[in-house]
Structures are given as structure tokens and as C-alpha cells.
Amino acid sequence: MTELRHRFALHFDWVKHRRVIAGREVILHCHHYNSRIQHTLESAAGIDGKRIIREAAESVFAEHVLNALEAGDATDTRWALAAGLYAHLGFGALDVRGVATGRVTAASSHFVEGWNAGFAGRTEPVCTLTEGYLAGAHLAVTGETVAYRETACRISGAAACVFERAAGPRAAIPPVARALIAFSPRPAAAFPAPAHIDGDKIVSALVAMPIHGDAEGLIPAFGVYLASTPADFYNLVCIRFIEEMAAKGLARNAQRLLVSDAETCALNTFRGIMSSPEWDALVAPMLVESADSLYGVVAVSNALGWGNWYVTQHTPGATLRIESVNGYEAAGYRELRGTAAAPQCFMLRGVAAGMMGLVYGTGTMADRFGTFASSEAACICTGAESCRFEVRRA
Amino acid sequence: MTTEPTAYPGLPIGVLTLDDRFVITAVDAVFRAELGGGDELVGQPLDALISDRDHRGAVALASRLTQYRGGIIDLSLVLVVGGSERFVRMRLVARSAWQYLAYVEPGDQEESLTYELALARQRWAGVMQRSDEGIVLVDHEGTILQHNLRFFELMRFRTAHGVSLTESALDGRALGPLLPRAFDELQERLRRGDEDFVVRVETKGRTLELEGRSLRLPLRGRIETLLLVRDLSEQRQIAERDAIIQADLDQAADFQRALLSRMRSPRGLEVDVSYRPLQRVGGDVYDVTVLADGTVRLFIADATGHGVTAALSTMLIKSEYDAVKEGGEGPAATLAALNERVTRTYLKLAVLFTASIVDIAPDRSLVRYACGGHPGPMLVTETGVVELSEGGGFLGAQAGQRYPEWSTAIHGWRSIILITDGLVEARNAAGAQFGEERLLAAIGEADRRGRRINANVLSRLDAYVDTQAQTDDITLLTVRPTQMEDS
Numbered sequence: 001m002t003e004l005r006h007r008f009a010l011h012f013d014w015v016k017h018r019r020v021i022a023g024r025e026v027i028l029h030c031h032h033y034n035s036r037i038q039h040t041l042e043s044a045a046g047i048d049g050k051r052i053i054r055e056a057a058e059s060v061f062a063e064h065v066l067n068a069l070e071a072g073d074a075t076d077t078r079w080a081l082a083a084g085l086y087a088h089l090g091f092g093a094l095d096v097r098g099v100a101t102g103r104v105t106a107a108s109s110h111f112v113e114g115w116n117a118g119f120a121g122r123t124e125p126v127c128t129l130t131e132g133y134l135a136g137a138h139l140a141v142t143g144e145t146v147a148y149r150e151t152a153c154r155i156s157g158a159a160a161c162v163f164e165r166a167a168g169p170r171a172a173i174p175p176v177a178r179a180l181i182a183f184s185p186r187p188a189a190a191f192p193a194p195a196h197i198d199g200d201k202i203v204s205a206l207v208a209m210p211i212h213g214d215a216e217g218l219i220p221a222f223g224v225y226l227a228s229t230p231a232d233f234y235n236l237v238c239i240r241f242i243e244e245m246a247a248k249g250l251a252r253n254a255q256r257l258l259v260s261d262a263e264t265c266a267l268n269t270f271r272g273i274m275s276s277p278e279w280d281a282l283v284a285p286m287l288v289e290s291a292d293s294l295y296g297v298v299a300v301s302n303a304l305g306w307g308n309w310y311v312t313q314h315t316p317g318a319t320l321r322i323e324s325v326n327g328y329e330a331a332g333y334r335e336l337r338g339t340a341a342a343p344q345c346f347m348l349r350g351v352a353a354g355m356m357g358l359v360y361g362t363g364t365m366a367d368r369f370g371t372f373a374s375s376e377a378a379c380i381c382t383g384a385e386s387c388r389f390e391v392r393r394a
Numbered sequence: 395m396t397t398e399p400t401a402y403p404g405l406p407i408g409v410l411t412l413d414d415r416f417v418i419t420a421v422d423a424v425f426r427a428e429l430g431g432g433d434e435l436v437g438q439p440l441d442a443l444i445s446d447r448d449h450r451g452a453v454a455l456a457s458r459l460t461q462y463r464g465g466i467i468d469l470s471l472v473l474v475v476g477g478s479e480r481f482v483r484m485r486l487v488a489r490s491a492w493q494y495l496a497y498v499e500p501g502d503q504e505e506s507l508t509y510e511l512a513l514a515r516q517r518w519a520g521v522m523q524r525s526d527e528g529i530v531l532v533d534h535e536g537t538i539l540q541h542n543l544r545f546f547e548l549m550r551f552r553t554a555h556g557v558s559l560t561e562s563a564l565d566g567r568a569l570g571p572l573l574p575r576a577f578d579e580l581q582e583r584l585r586r587g588d589e590d591f592v593v594r595v596e597t598k599g600r601t602l603e604l605e606g607r608s609l610r611l612p613l614r615g616r617i618e619t620l621l622l623v624r625d626l627s628e629q630r631q632i633a634e635r636d637a638i639i640q641a642d643l644d645q646a647a648d649f650q651r652a653l654l655s656r657m658r659s660p661r662g663l664e665v666d667v668s669y670r671p672l673q674r675v676g677g678d679v680y681d682v683t684v685l686a687d688g689t690v691r692l693f694i695a696d697a698t699g700h701g702v703t704a705a706l707s708t709m710l711i712k713s714e715y716d717a718v719k720e721g722g723e724g725p726a727a728t729l730a731a732l733n734e735r736v737t738r739t740y741l742k743l744a745v746l747f748t749a750s751i752v753d754i755a756p757d758r759s760l761v762r763y764a765c766g767g768h769p770g771p772m773l774v775t776e777t778g779v780v781e782l783s784e785g786g787g788f789l790g791a792q793a794g795q796r797y798p799e800w801s802t803a804i805h806g807w808r809s810i811i812l813i814t815d816g817l818v819e820a821r822n823a824a825g826a827q828f829g830e831e832r833l834l835a836a837i838g839e840a841d842r843r844g845r846r847i848n849a850n851v852l853s854r855l856d857a858y859v860d861t862q863a864q865t866d867d868i869t870l871l872t873v874r875p876t877q878m879e880d881s
Contacts (some may be wrong), residue, residue, distance in 0.1 A: 120566035249415020253456035370449035
């Protein structure tokens, strides 16, 4: 596997601020966001949230794994690459030696660890994305369309997560249907640089850091579990969740929950980052006044593949205006659904409020949640040239 | 206008009727009367009524609606109705597969139980947030119900990979499995349901003290346990640091005592010194030296401030004084020479002090004395006690200063007393100073009654100030001819 790792090498697109692994734009998110999104979808009544997650993973990873394969790869190599990509992205460690018998196991799982660190107890299997990953990988490796279901999970005490091929026919795994759009983000030079924070230096340092799965296929860093997940996956699950909830008259509620999940993620993840030795070494020396912590957090987020955004107005402790020129949500929605009647960037909206709550709030993260309210005043999805977010004290 | 019959006559509970998409289809009369609003609400989604400022309420409702599978949704919310924000309790239930009812009750009147409960919750949240102690509530099964940030910080719950658990991961979780073996005694106490207890735990280089208090309800007994967590490590470190500082101060006091007691009573004279530093070390310094011609030179000085800084100043003053005291010059010239040395060498350290030099002539018939901002010496004769002249400025402020000098005959003298101002400036409970009058009276009384002056003065001082804390260093230096006898 070591000799094949070059196929997973990270390429950072400085114009689009995207992280690309094996030809796919991937987003660094933490277990807080991943588990909360999963919890939001799977706990919703009247829809099959697990299906949304699984089907998105099937389509996305069928393409992603295929990107990592080369003509001439033997089947064993192809499966090793599929497992290697899974681990490199930080999802855990898959043992595919029994795949021919329809059985794959996982000794470690981002989803199990993340759920346990963020929620108080679950007995039902939690590795829904992995079910979709394996079906997508199976298609990429063999050309066959099958389904996998998790029949045992470490979250309920099993020694390993077990995935078994489901019997019987199933529907084809559709490709990710996207229309490529011509879009050029506003250049960074159009925005005023913060007085004390060198954003490019921070992004460069983070891009240079080896953020990929360890021997267990996990990425414990900055006090959280990170994972690199294709942007298409997040966009598909969020868009489909809202569409299915809209059919029940609950679109706005669904959007509100996605914003809330992102706010919680920002509070916890950036707290971990601000408590890390990396922050102490890289960002802390740049801090002169209290507002600089916020600018530092924004700079860090620009290294995560979310796109790039810049503060355009900030009154410490009170208000924030921040403009995203290339958010993955907006770009993804345009590619997947075309233009929208209303803004669609729920993750960035929540993160904007969360960052303010972290820097200026007090007490536990639960106490800080809701300290600030955010709105998206303009969105690339509706035809604006950038996405603009406004945050104020609630 | 679409209305429904009043659901609870006499009670301030309004009802909104909602369709299967939670859109308002009817507003009853009680809602209109209690909260305002009317037909304009029909056709609006329920969550559109939530105030923009109630972010948490909006998220809570969104979460409950998306997960709704029956039962009652019971929330407190801030709604905007009739142009005003209203704090309400709202209970929502499914009436059928296609209709919901939202029972809305104002909670912003002070007599309202909803208001009281919301206020109590805010107060409790405030206490939890601001406490320096970790606070956690666990139920009778050991499940965490609520905790504060300090508890989270103290306990440092981590996964096997060093990832911090989120605070939300604690509530609803059993406390026991989160605790390492070091907490076994705590677990046992919780399991037994002990009423009140205190447990100390050594973990990861820290000492934690956990105090448990049972919370009881009538008829139900113990329902929850309140645990307070304190990190004694910090207190222990502070105590250890204090002990080190105290030991250093003790040694410094020994040094200072040794430095100041390096003198012998001149022949024919008896010297009595009483020295009470404000802290372990002080800013007063004194000296008694017999000059080459038999003159007995008394020196007393009072450095500004007290404590370690002033004590270090006294070392410096004493050292420089020792260099000039036997220079063959009179008291004023000696003070001037001392001032020159200190200002030339230590001006940047701002060593400021008052001082006085008293020379008793070899035949003991005359005193020459000079002052630099210091209280004047006192002379006891057969006719009584007099305070001699005083004047001059501080030493150490600038070079080139001159100091006044006086001389007076002391035939039949009985005692010469030098003090520092801490003695006369000591105050009683009413804030009044001991003062010069009382000092002179105490000296005179001691002399008349044949008592030792220092002992009598300090006895009178102690009685005067009673329990008031000392506020400055006190020095009392008394010299008398040895033929004087005590009673």
C-alpha cells in the first residue's frame, strides 16, 4: 500500500481554496459536524435519513475510488486502494480480505469514535457512510452493483464493525449528476487584509501538515477527529434532506438544523484548534488584540477546503460581516441543482455564528450556542457574485 | 375570521390550529386576547412566529418538529405576535394525522409559574457558569443530568485518542464509565446513595476533592446527587509556594536581625532596642557606635515602604552608613555624606529614607544631633521629658542636600530615645493616632516609676491599639547611663 500512497497525495488549489485528493474536492470536517449531520438526518421522522446518507456515499465514492484506480491494477490492488483511500480520508481501517465472501470488517471507525465523543450513547449501527462507501467502491473495483449493510458495530460493543453484502438485486447507483458551471471567484486582493493576521502563512502551514489517516485510519488532531469527505457528499445529503423535509412542510426547520449543526461544529472544532500546540506556535504570536482571534479562526477555515472567505466588517463582540467567494455549498448547489430562489449556504452561516460565539461568548459551548444569530444576505446560488453573511448578537 | 371554541375557559391558554405542515389555520379567541394577533397569523408557518432573538428556541422547535412521532412538544419560546415579543409556554400535540394543536400560554407575567421556572433556570445557569467549582448533577442511576464548564475542564474527559468529549456528550451519559480507577471510592459512594460525603482523588498529578450532596423530594427520597469538584492541586501549589516564601522571609529576618544587633553597649551606657517590623522583615535600621574620640553615635533611619523592598533598602542604607559614620564629621555632615553616597550610587533605585544621628559627647554632658525628615529625639531629664528639634528633608532624593544640626546640654540626663514614626502613627479602633503626647507620657511614667522605658511605651501602645493591626514598622531605641536602676 505504501507504494500506492502517491495516488492520494493532496493538491491544494490556491485560487479556489480547495483540497483535492484523487481528483475529488474534499472537505475537512470534524466528527462534531459529521455526527451531528448524521444525527439530524437519521432522527428526522417521516424520511429515511440513513438512505439519504448511504445513497449519496454510493454515488460519490463510486467516482472517487474509480479516480484512484488505474488501468492494469489487479483486483487485489484495486481493493487495497479502496481500503487505502478510506483510511487516508480518515474514516477508519477496512479489512477487505473477506470481500470475496461478501464480508468486510473495520477495526476502527471515525463514525463510532465521533459519535461516542459527541453524543451520549447509541446502540444502533452508526457507520452509514461506510455502507455507501463499500457499495460505491465495489462498483468501482468490480463493475458490480451491490449493497452493503452494517450488521455489527463497535458502538454497541462489538469487537469490530461488520459489513455484509445484502442479497438480491438493487437499483443502479447513479452517477453524481452535475452541470459544470463557469464561475470565477472574486480575488482575495479585493478584500482588506487583517492588520495582524497573515492568512496566507496560516493556510500554507496547514496545507503542508500531513492531515491524513494514521495507522488506524483515523485523524485525531486539534482535539477532534477530522475526516476528508468529498464536497459532493455533503452537498447531496444536505440538499436531499431539505428537499424531503420540504415535502412535509419542514424545509425551514431542516435548514435551521443544518445551520445549528454547523454552529455547534464551529464552537467545538475551533475551540480545539485554538487550544492546540499548532495554534500556539503559528497563530498566537500574531495576536495583538481580541479581534485577532476571530481573524485567525477565519484564516484556519480557509485551509479546510470550504472555499475562501474574508471579513469585511467586524465590531468586536457585536457584529461580523464575512464574504465567501467560493464556498463549496454554493458552488455545489449550482452544479447539482442550478440557481436557487434563496440562499443555500447553511454550513457557512452556522460557522459564522459559531466563530463569534467562541471568541466572544462565555461558559460552556452549550451556553455560547445561540449567542449570535447569522443570516445570508446574498448567495452565489441566487446569482450574486459572492455569498455574504451577517452576524449579530442574538 | 376563523375561530375555534375556547379550549380552557378561564385559563390564559390560547390555541393555534395547524395543518399537517405546521401552518396556522385558526387562532382562537383566548390567543387573540392574551397575546394579540389575529387573522394575519393564518397561513403562516408556526416557526415564523419565533423571534429572531430566540435562536435556541427556534432550533429546539425545529428539532422537535423534524423528529415528531407523537406525544407532546413542550417548549418555552419567544414569539413575535401583534408586534410585540412575548415569552410563552407552548405545548403542541397531534390532533389527527393532518392537524396539530398548539396550546400557547403567556409566561412573561411575574405571577406566572412559567416565568418563575424560566427565571429559576436562568439563575441556576448563572450560578453554574460563574462557579469556580466544578458542578455536576447525577440522578439515582449515576447518569449525568447537568454540568458546568468548570466540571468539564477539571475532569478532562478524553477518548483513547486524546480527543476531548464534547460537553453535550456528557449529559445523559453514565458518569461511572467515564471515570478511571482512581475514582472507585466516588463510584461506590454514588452506588450506595450516601447522603453527604467528601472524597479525595489523586489523578494525573492532581488532587481533586469531590463533595457530594443528596437532593431529595418529599415522598420520593433521594432523586439526584449534586457533586462539587475542586482542584486542590492549585491550593497545594499555592501553599507550597507560600511555605517557600515564608522560609525565605524567615531567613531574611535572621539576616536583618543579625545585621542590626551587631553592636555592643558602650561603656557606661545601656542600650535597649525594640524592633517590630510590620512583616517578617522591615524598613527600619539603627546603629550604635563608639567613635574614636569616645563619642557615642546613635543612628536611626526609616526607609519608605515596608516588607522585602524596604528591608533590602535597610541593608543598603546600613552599608553606606557604615562607610561614613566614622569619618570624623559631625551628625549633619555625616547625614550629608550618607545622602551623597546613596544618591550617587542608587538614585535609580529610589531609596528614600528619613534619618537621625545623635552624638553623645564623651563626657556625656552634651548631645549634638541632626535630622533628615525624621522625628526628633526625646530627652528625659530630672525635670521631665522633652522632644528635641527636628527638621531637614528626606535622604536619597537628590544630591547636595544639607541637614540641620543642633546641640544641647544634657546634665543629669536620664535617657535619650529615638523612634521611627510607626510608633506615634499607630491607630486605635477609632482611627486616632497614639501620638507624641501619649508617647511622652508613657516615657515620663516609666521614668518616674523606674520602669524600663521600652517595655512601658510598648505596653501603653499595645493597650491603646488593642486589636488593630500594625500598619508600619516600629523601632524604639533607648540609651541611658548604666547607673540608672529599674524598680
